[in-house]
Amino acid sequence: MKRGLSKQEAAEYVGCETLAAFDRWRQKGIVPDAIPGTNRWDRKALDAALDRASGLVSDSAEELSPYQRWKAENASKTKAA
Numbered sequence: 001m002k003r004g005l006s007k008q009e010a011a012e013y014v015g016c017e018t019l020a021a022f023d024r025w026r027q028k029g030i031v032p033d034a035i036p037g038t039n040r041w042d043r044k045a046l047d048a049a050l051d052r053a054s055g056l057v058s059d060s061a062e063e064l065s066p067y068q069r070w071k072a073e074n075a076s077k078t079k080a081a
Helices: 007-014 019-028 043-053 066-080
Strands: none
Touching (some): 007 019, 007 043, 019 066
């Protein structure tokens, strides 16, 4: 299986039925954005993000950047407003 996925392929890979659902997951920080400078998603990065989201890997094992932590913490606040 190839590693660099299109947006449609990435959405299907993580189980989102629509691109809109995939975009919501991206906004919430559940899955990462595309590889910088490309329109491709790294399959391994998607796996790692889902492992963290499902609790298989703790954030302490794979530290989030301050920006990633802020984005994840504030995604729910933005949605509630």
